[in-house]
Amino acid sequence: MRHSRILKAGIACNQTEDHGTDLIASQDQQWLPAINGTVLGIALNHSDLRDQMDAAFNEKPHVNPPKTPVLHIKTDNTHIGNGVAIPAPADGETIYAGPSLGVVIGQQATRVSAADALDYVKGYTVVNEVSLAENSFYRPAVKAKCRDGFCPIGPWVVDAADVKAPESLQVATYINGEMQHCTTTAKLHYGIAEIVEYVSSFITLQPGDLLIAGTPPRTDKLALKAGDTVAIEIEQIGRLENPVVAEQEIAS
Secondary structure, eight states: OEEEEEEETTEEEEEEEOTTSOOOOOTTEEEOOSOOSOEEEEETOBHHHHHHTHHHHTSTTTOSOOSSOEEEEOOGGGEEOTTOOEEEOTTOOOEEOOEEEEEEEOSOBSSOOHHHHGGGEEEEEEEEOOEEOOOOSSSOOHHHHOSTTOEEEEEEEEEGGGOSOGGGOEEEEEETTEEEEEEEGGGBSSOHHHHHHHHHTTSOBOTTOEEEOOOOOOOGGGEEOTTOEEEEEETTTEEEEEEEEEHHHHHO
8 A cells, every 4th residue: 555645725634545556646736745753864874875985984083984873864844745846055055866765664663673673664655865965974964954845755655565675676866857876775784674673772763753764875966956857766666756946936
């Protein structure tokens, strides 16, 4: 089954449909973020990114790579639905797409083991963890990651039972209809069960909370500008597509 949220006549509504049925928001409807809980990202959790950062990991101040998952938050103001505009900064600063699998929690999870962790996963969604350039991983990247509209989520959540082998899914990024990047969830440094175990060891996760499993390096291939349309497509899950619009145009 697939579960989505839409805004219809100013009212948030839930939709549930069989996996083979088209879910469409009509002209008088707007896709909402597919979840309405807390969103936490797992930083440095893509093997390509860790390889890129390998030299920096061995420099001061940390000297060694992190030994546990590194977290960041995507605050409520960042969450938008499929088709909603991503604001491009007025100062022209480059923003980057952040393709990732989203892991949606289905029941309260406190200190769960990796062996049991997947029992607490309701399903999976597509996330575009948009960010400014990250020049340092030594300080929380709040300004880079928590701007308005910097976390499209959706269009829907697919039940975990309907997703085969979630740790080997293809994740493709398209900009203006052209594939610019392709990766796989097999490149996650910490697997889905491991991140649920780790986060729930000190945060009680609630139904509807979302873990962003991990994004690849922010390369020029993933750079976005006003006028672009960016789509993240994950096999078995779906396609999340958003226009990029200058923030001053959205504000007006």
